[in-house]
Amino acid sequence: EAGVAQSPRYKIIEKRQSVAFWCNPISGHATLYWYQQILGQGPKLLIQFQNNGVVDDSQLPKDRFSAERLKGVDSTLKIQPAKLEDSAVYLCASSLGLGQGSEQYFGPGTRLTVT
Amino acid sequence: KQEVTQIPAALSVPEGENLVLNCSFTDSAIYNLQWFRQDPGKGLTSLLLIQSSQREQTSGRLNASLDKSSGRSTLYIAASQPGDSATYLCAVRRVLQAGTALIFGKGTTLSVSS
Numbered sequence: 429e430a431g432v433a434q435s436p437r438y439k440i441i442e443k444r445q446s447v448a449f450w451c452n453p454i455s456g457h458a459t460l461y462w463y464q465q466i467l468g469q470g471p472k473l474l475i476q477f478q479n480n481g482v483v484d485d486s487q488l489p490k491d492r493f494s495a496e497r498l499k500g501v502d503s504t505l506k507i508q509p510a511k512l513e514d515s516a517v518y519l520c521a522s523s524l525g526l527g528q529g530s531e532q533y534f535g536p537g538t539r540l541t542v543t
Numbered sequence: 544k545q546e547v548t549q550i551p552a553a554l555s556v557p558e559g560e561n562l563v564l565n566c567s568f569t570d571s572a573i574y575n576l577q578w579f580r581q582d583p584g585k586g587l588t589s590l591l592l593i594q595s596s597q598r599e600q601t602s603g604r605l606n607a608s609l610d611k612s613s614g615r616s617t618l619y620i621a622a623s624q625p626g627d628s629a630t631y632l633c634a635v636r637r638v639l640q641a642g643t644a645l646i647f648g649k650g651t652t653l654s655v656s657s
Contacts, residue, residue: 432586461644470547470632470647471587484644519586523643531577532645534587 430454432535434520440541446508449538453501453522459483460497461532462505463519471519477503478525507540515542545570549633549648556623557656564618564651566633571611574636577645578607578618581630590631591618623655 433452441447453460458479463471474493476484479500488495492511497503507514517537523530546569556562566576575594579587591600591607593616599608606619620627630652634645 459643468649470634470649471645472647473644476644521587530643531589531592533589534579536586539584 432520432522432533434518434535434538436538437536438539438541440543441510443512443542444509446506447510447540448504448506449518449520449540451503451505451520451535453503453520454533456524457522457533458500458525459523459530460503461521461523462495462503463521465517465519465537467516474505474518510540510542512542515540545573545635545637545646547633547635547646547648549631549651551651552649553652553654555654555656558623558625560623560655561619561621562623562653564620564631564633564653566616566618566648568614568616568635568646570637571614572638573611574638574643576607576609576616577634577636578605578616579632579634581632581650583629587632620653623653625655625657628653628655 435450460477462474465471474488475495477497480497495505517539519537520535521532523532548567550565577592578590581587593600593609604621609616630650632650634647
């Protein structure tokens with residue numbers, strides 16, 4: 429079974445530029461998560477989708493971050509404009525559903541450096 | 544607000560030692576607790592998932608326990624090996640009306656020397 433795929437793996441941009449990340453979850457997984465992991469910290473949820481609807485985006489900086497999951501499969505996360513403090517690893521995860529037993533599976537992440 | 548704390552932040556042991564990693568959380572209203580491993584520059588690999596009704600889970604040399612009432616979990620690694628060197632993250636799944644995100648600790652970085 430293929431895992432969660434993410435691209436690109438690495439991205440370096442200058443502040444005020446825009447960037448987009450892509451995630452393809454495990455086939456059949458209805459729930460998709462984007463987490464931000466700053467160096468030395470644990471991952472922090474940015475946004476959660478159930479199929480193509482948003483379940484929780486309370487910690488997403490909506491003035492600069494946006495995400496979508498068209499057709500309930502792939503998802504993109506965009507930052508515009510980027511700030512220095514956005515330098516982090518962006519992790520995508522998926523799970524079968526919202527059931528309490530659903531385990532989350534993580535992709536390899538995209539490491540973003542903002543200079 | 545749920546907070547997850549992991550102690551110690553870093554640990555160095557010689558090969559063959561048994562060791563315990565600690566995780567504590569402030570709100571006992573959780574669905575489950577998950578232990579992950581993260582290698583440098585890599586994503587997270589799930590090691591063990593303990594449901595709130597369970598007391599422990601075992602996989603090979605790993606054993607995780609959960610005491611929900613006291614807000615604590617431990618990850619026990621038996622006969623450590625250099626290949627166990629990584630950062631270990633503890634995460635709890637909150638009981639929410641909507642959203643099932645994991646709340647993570649900052650992790651324990653383990654180094655096993657040969």
